[in-house]
Amino acid sequence: MKRTLIYFDNAATTPVFPEVAELMFQLVSGNYGNPSSIHEIGRRAKVELEAARRQIARLLHVQPGEIYFTSGGTEANNALLWGCCKSLKRKRFITTKLEHPSVIQTLESLREFMGCSIEFVLVNEQGAPDLDHLESLLFDGAPAVVSLMHANNEIGNLLPVEKVGELCKKYGALFHSDTVQTIGKMAIDIDRSPFDFAVVSAHKFHGPKGAGAMFVRSGKGIGPFVSGGSQERNMRAGTENLAGIVGMAKALELSYVDMDITEGRIKKIRDFLLEALPAEIPGLRFNGNPMGQAIYTILNVSLPAGMDADMLLPRLDLAGVCVSTGSACSSGSNKPSHVLSALGIDQKTPNLRLSFSRNNTLEEAERLVEVLKEMYKK
Numbered sequence: 001m002k003r004t005l006i007y008f009d010n011a012a013t014t015p016v017f018p019e020v021a022e023l024m025f026q027l028v029s030g031n032y033g034n035p036s037s038i039h040e041i042g043r044r045a046k047v048e049l050e051a052a053r054r055q056i057a058r059l060l061h062v063q064p065g066e067i068y069f070t071s072g073g074t075e076a077n078n079a080l081l082w083g084c085c086k087s088l089k090r091k092r093f094i095t096t097k098l099e100h101p102s103v104i105q106t107l108e109s110l111r112e113f114m115g116c117s118i119e120f121v122l123v124n125e126q127g128a129p130d131l132d133h134l135e136s137l138l139f140d141g142a143p144a145v146v147s148l149m150h151a152n153n154e155i156g157n158l159l160p161v162e163k164v165g166e167l168c169k170k171y172g173a174l175f176h177s178d179t180v181q182t183i184g185k186m187a188i189d190i191d192r193s194p195f196d197f198a199v200v201s202a203h204k205f206h207g208p209k210g211a212g213a214m215f216v217r218s219g220k221g222i223g224p225f226v227s228g229g230s231q232e233r234n235m236r237a238g239t240e241n242l243a244g245i246v247g248m249a250k251a252l253e254l255s256y257v258d259m260d261i262t263e264g265r266i267k268k269i270r271d272f273l274l275e276a277l278p279a280e281i282p283g284l285r286f287n288g289n290p291m292g293q294a295i296y297t298i299l300n301v302s303l304p305a306g307m308d309a310d311m312l313l314p315r316l317d318l319a320g321v322c323v324s325t326g327s328a329c330s331s332g333s334n335k336p337s338h339v340l341s342a343l344g345i346d347q348k349t350p351n352l353r354l355s356f357s358r359n360n361t362l363e364e365a366e367r368l369v370e371v372l373k374e375m376y377k378k
């Protein structure tokens with residue numbers, strides 16, 4: 001018999017909406033055309049591809065021409081940051097030590113291969129960027145690219161986007177934001193936002209893995225980033241992942257249905273844990289700023305001493321609870337989290353990232369508290 005699992009690792013990936021899976025199956029089996037072919041079968045595929053682009057653009061409040069499909073968030077971050085350097089000739093990048101590896105490591109490559117500089121904005125112990133420091137960096141040098149993520153994938157902090165945007169505007173900086181953890185969870189009007197570049201990853205909002213997109217504000221055009229074909233208006237060569245792209249558009253559409261109600265339900269789960277966890281496990285602390293500017297889908301906790309940090313995940317797994325420690329990408333590798341390290345958080349005691357979706361229930365949260373409590377009793 002299959003045992004029932006509790007899945008609190010939705011910042012790593014989310015279960016695919018059944019409607020999305022069904023639609024993708026229909027496409028894979030029924031619409032096999034190559035969107036670049038000019039015959040009827042190819043044209044049918046092209047129609048689906050462009051309808052998906054329009055749908056995504058409509059939901060994000062951007063122009064279809066500002067959306068380019070990619071294989072996900074990692075590729076989009078790489079393409080955008082390389083594009084800022086190669087096409088837009090920016091050599092100065094300002095970021096924080098809390099960014100996703102697809103940003104930090106791309107910037108390190110730009111420094112190594114293109115002679116770019118990376119400057120890190122200071123953050124406080126809760127992970128909020130010091131905006132005075134950002135301003136002093138912007139004031140001091142050549143026009144930069146500011147790359148600051150919208151919601152942190154480990155601790156959930158939300159960026160004060162408008163304030164950062166004002167500073168970018170004042171000093172002529174381009175504003176790239178890794179929006180992977182917010183798109184599909186918050187209704188963002190990207191056109192009215194100060195973002196020049198933003199990023200979509202379908203599997204974070206119940207879409208398929210291997211499908212994503214990037215937003216490039218019109219007038220901030222970057223050049224081709226994969227060569228060898230004319231797909232994506234010459235920007236990204238290669239036959240499109242049609243089923244993935246159409247699945248992504250459908251998942252985004254479904255994420256917008258009752259988004260407020262879903263948010264309210266998830267917030268109840270999160271609020272319950274915010275209260276119950278420290279009450280039941282003395283010494284437990286929350287990382288980041290969960291009571292302040294934070295996305296409702298992520299909670300990061302440091303557990304008290306008394307449990308071997310390496311044993312926590314396997315023991316929770318044994319109890320049927322799926323969570324992660326550290327970042328999604330390094331989970332399983334037992335590497336300390338670079339985000340918690342940057343915040344000076346001791347990682348000798350175990351930490352957990354709990355991340356939620358519309359599929360979670362309050363009963364699951366209660367069960368998690370019970371399981372952790374039992375573990376600490378033992």
Ligand code: PLP
Pocket residue numbers: 011012071072073074075100102149151152153178180181200201202210212328329
């Ligand atoms: N950026 C953030 C903030 C993420 O959380 C992730 C995924 O964990 C990514 C980028 C990478 O996205 P993808 O898995 O689509 O490559």
